Amino acid sequence: MDIKRIDKYIFSIKGKNVDAIVFTDQETINDPEFKEALQQIVNVTHMPGIVAALAMPDIHWGYGFPIGGVGVFDAKDGVISPGGIGFDINCGVRLMLTSLTFEEIKPQLRRLVEAIYDAVPVGVGASGAVKVSAKTLRKVCIEGAHWAVENGYGFKEDLERIEDTGKLSPANPDHVSSKAFERGLDELSTLGAGNHFIEIQKVERIFDPKVAEAFGIFEGQVAISVHCGSRGFGHQIATDYIQIMRDKLAHHNKDLPDKQLINAPFEHPIGQQYFSAMNCAANYAFANRQMIGHAVRMALLKIFPTAQVWLLYDVAHNIAKVEVYNNRKLIVHRKGATRSLGPKNPLLPSLYSDVGQPVLIPGSMGSASYVLVGTKKAEEMSYGSTAHGAGRTLGRRAALRSLSYEQVLNELKQKGIEVMSKGKKTLVEEAPETYKDVDRVVEIVDQVGLSRKVARLVPLGVVKG
């Protein structure tokens, strides 16, 4: 690989149609562990209509495209690729703020974790939180979080605090297979497994008092974050369209450096159908986080009836969207990357217009999480993108080999974190030592200016699959 250092935390790697740009430190660039992930972002530069191939400091190996990657294509000559989005379409995170302080909830912490665990089905194959018909699921596909609010899962004021108000279009459920519908029916309002979690957190440190105030964040405040996606519904849609593209677009895809980069021209009917189906899954995920967030809010209010609980923001970090930069219509794939819009961006709701978009970066289980704010610089340098999380360094299998359930549980207990987890395996796979240090990731995006630190939150309690 032909790598050039452009700035302290910016590297360029010689690509085919464009050069790949990687925002990270020298250590990661040199680390053999990240070599495959760097090769993956270089592979993306071979794709038709590529405008930019970027990687964030939380880059790691993924299906075709690296996680922590941004693939930008011309909407006219370019492509849309399921691997650039990920199997968990619209995996994302929402952060709810409360009027409570750590001191107030401390005596009830265990009870609160238990109440949340009881309110939200978790784990592999979790189901049965709500019963919806196929007809209703079609509405969820089209209306997303708006459907949830209209049906009693939350309040109207939640919607402007969700990226794209929790409703993307075009989203035609006719483009979704019946198999995806079957899987999606009884998984609404369930958390799932893997790195998904619900976490009770405490605001430990404020970096930017002015923006923190605009966001309603104060030191010692209790916050709750929900990290999940579109469950089996999105997974099936990704699987279906990868198969369709293999069957129907073999000739178009014959020259790819990696078969997993399979794609469809964005303007081709298959590209348009995948885009529409992907938006259905994205809307399902927005509804899912809205419903889970509301269930968590209700569980908290049962224990603390006079508390206030409100949504700060909800972001998607596995998605492709049509966005315009320099009067050019582009298809921006963010796979393990968060949108980062600066002040006055017209896509922002008025309540955040003066300061910029809240950017939510969850850490791994047992480590810190961050609230940052979007920047104009990100709009100029990274097509409005920043990092999404800590970034895995140790594979799931390796984690299971080297750690035990008791070990991980003890480690969390020693930090004073209350944990409830359905599966022992999940807890080990998600152990803190399997992830890169989130503080380092956040430091780099802050230094480069892709988003600015506002607050650091630490975990108090965690519910996992």
Place this chain on the structure above:
DNA sequence: ATGTTC
């Protein structure tokens, strides 16, 4: 991430 190996 995932009815955790289509």
